[in-house]
Amino acid sequence: MRKSLLVSTVCGVAAGMLLFGQVHAADLKIGIMIPTTGSEATSGKDMENAIKLAAKEINEGGGVLGMNIVTMTGDDACDPQQGTAAANKLVSADVAAVVGGYCSGATLPTLKIYGDANVPFVICAANSTKLIDANMGNAFQINSTGFDQVNTAVELFEKKGIQKIALIHQGDGYSEDLAKLTREKWTAMGKEVVAYEVVNKGEQDQSALVTRIKSKAPDAVFWTAYYADGALVIKQLRQAGYRDLIAVGDGSNSPKLLEIAGKAAEGVYCFSNPTVEYLPAAKEFHAKYKQTFNQEPDAYAALAYDGMNLMADAITRAGSTDKDAIKKALAETSGFTGIAGPISFTDKNTLARSNFVTLIAKDGKWTLAE
Amino acid sequence: MTSPDSISGAANQADGSGGPLGWLESQRNRLIVLSVMAAAAMLLPLIANNYVLEVMSNVWFYVMLCLGLNIVVGYAGLLDLGYAAFFAVGAYTTGILTSQFGVNFWLTIPAAVLFSCVAGIVIGGPTLRLRSDYLAIVTLGFGEIVRIIARNLEITGGASGLIGIEKPSIFGFEISQIAHFYYVFLILAVLACFVSYRLQHSRLGRAWQYVREDEDAAEAMGIDRVAVKLYAYVIGAIFGGIAGCFFAAKMTAISPETFTFQQSVLILLGVVLGGMGKIPGVIVGAFALVLFPEVFRDLGSSRILVFAIVMLVIMLYRPEGIWPAKKS
């Protein structure tokens, strides 16, 4: 028995080394953490495409410090449990750095894993304010956080002379966070939040909620959650005769919202991260993306593309793949020009400026609001 | 990777009793297989990387959850579609007590056991008299109620959940690395197997079997069927609660999204696939549950579809599950 155990252990160790120990010296291994399965797979794969496109371009231009970028994808499935498995997978594979992060809920528990391993992590899309507190200093958020979105929203409401608002979220971390922050800010300004409601995901009939909101006569309704249920709420609000302002958060920035809500969506405002079609600097990327993947880039493609380029830039500036050096280089980033705008960081490693734009639905399309 | 003589021994045995698993019938061979597997499980952290350990910790974790639900579904024959609720009770007890009241992790376990018991009694007490299909819907409803409560209350952190849950330490040694948690969940799974085994062969285990096979006859034999079912419910709840405590400690962040109806169904799948009521079967089920999406990443999103088809086929053609039934 004992002998066979010894043999099996030795064999196991050898097999383990063979399986997990393969790293070519000339390769720079970068991890991509995004959801490639589950409900958010479409957005995740889109980000993966953009990151791979950036890596390909960098390699064609001679790589980073003479090394060839090799990407490795960890699927977090937009689920905290699978997120930790994905993060451990990337860390085990000895990646030099990680780019990605779409769902805030799935990204949150991975911060500790990357932090313990001291792996530099550029978070491209996830932007819950909870991520700021959990950051161990190695993660950098290149998307504006919820605070910035609230400021953009409040600015619009003030400009429109709005006094009473109604907030609706969907009972998940992201949309609740946004609704809560808006409520805090709005009441702190001495104005009134007349309704603060929750919609259950997947429920189609919102007529009772709509009647309740209408009876409180808000000047504006702010939907902080995702497009699918948002379209139903907008449609039923308009159907019930609500004629005032409706605004939606960045989770609702999708052509699908306009498709589902139809003409009810005309004139709806949307606060959005910089998406490809509104970025003058992204024209070339847009064309290349369409040519390579034969589809339109989604909302976070531009940020994902910037994330990879920023990481490569930081490693070049650091002059080595030493993790502390990369971290330092990332923190010192100043005015890096991405296609989504310049990147610098605050002392909390969040984007130093707000990148939110305000869109309006016109003739069945999102266009920049002036 | 067994030594040559044990392989030839196995071949000889197989010839004798026929059937591919025939040689497992022998007590000695079964012991050998078990000890090789145990040694492999214990030595794994020496050779495997963090990713493998993470996945395997997840396997042991689901083994514990599935064994807990197995007591309700497999032993007592009650369909529970809201088992994630008990898991949530344990996780939130630890989460709230450690992160907001600064209670030591180990002290939260008895609290979680207590709360899970209470939850089990509150849910089971009034409903276990119901027909089994009504019970299924009631447990589903309770599962959703627990999740919505966790989502709406301030103390549970609302929809964002709790973050910054302390990692436990024991005799000054902090359990923080994935390899540490691997051993923690391995020990929990082994304990769960042991307790399940003892329960199955106890007086209570036989009472469950009676009630499952023929409720009226059991009652005629003097078994208090409601009490017996309630025991199953409460013990299952405690398994889930304890698993929840360690889940919270490992993840350091929990949110209501983890405790959905889908989670309950996933645990139930683990119980049914391998074979309800059989400990090795449930373990096989838990392995399948966790390893399938890791191995077949491309099929990841259709994993539930594959499992559901397998479950239907099992129900129609092999209701005892994948694991072979014991010959009697």
Next chain:
Amino acid sequence: MSFQDILLQQLANGLILGSFYALVALGYTMVYGIIKLLNFAHGDLYMLGAFIGFVVLSFLSAFLGDSWTGILCSMVLSMIAVGLLGVLIQRVAYQPMLSAPRLSILITALAVSMILANLVMALTDGEYLAFSTDLGYDGLELGNVFITYTQMVLVGAAAVLMIALYLFVHKTMYGKAMRAIAIDQDACRLMGINVNRIIALTFFIGTSLAASAGIMAGTYYGSIHFFMGFVVGLKAFTSAVIGGIGSIPGAMLGGLLLGLLESYGTQIPFIGTEWKDVFSFGILILLLVFKPTGILGKTEIERM
């Protein structure tokens, strides 16, 4: 809006929502009444009705444009298709299990439900599909209460289907056979009734009613999703239990009552929309514990 207006508007909301619940609840109750099976897959057949309707409608709209004729045609086709699927499911998955332990048949039904939902998820990539039909917002304004013509048509259609079902069950020989099988299957067999055929017919009618509700919901709300059957299935089950499971008028009554409870429930001060589902599930649980026979159900002494 005055308080009175709100109450009236919520009455209208509740009745519209309730008629959807009632249509789906009817199938639950008919199947339960005849073979004592809780068909978990029923909500998913509602979903499937919407998807098949969507496919047929997008095909038809090439010839007919966006019209009520197109909607009606796709509704009939989808009802037939889903009804046949319901019969197939009964034959393949439920028929062999009827003598098996209760637990096994419940798990079988759960498996069927998961297969349907996940199959549609795989086929649609989990995406929401948008109905292109825009039915317009014109309607009647009665004081401050507003009801669109579309809503009236939908409630009217639901009422027609329910009346037709009631007449079928109470005025035809088939209906009589259904009611008889619900009471005693073996006696029916002895009387020369083809029990299997009547069970198949019950499945066909029950599931096609769910399909009709599915396509009505799809055209009315404008989007469909593989998960849409879960919530409605649960609500319809609650309706069936409120009315008394097994009773056809009970399912109609239960559906309308639940619709009203939900719409008035959102007006209760301090509770708010975030507790709405706790409220509905709470009612379901209390009802099952204290009055499992519902409002119109017969007392039945049976233990499983």
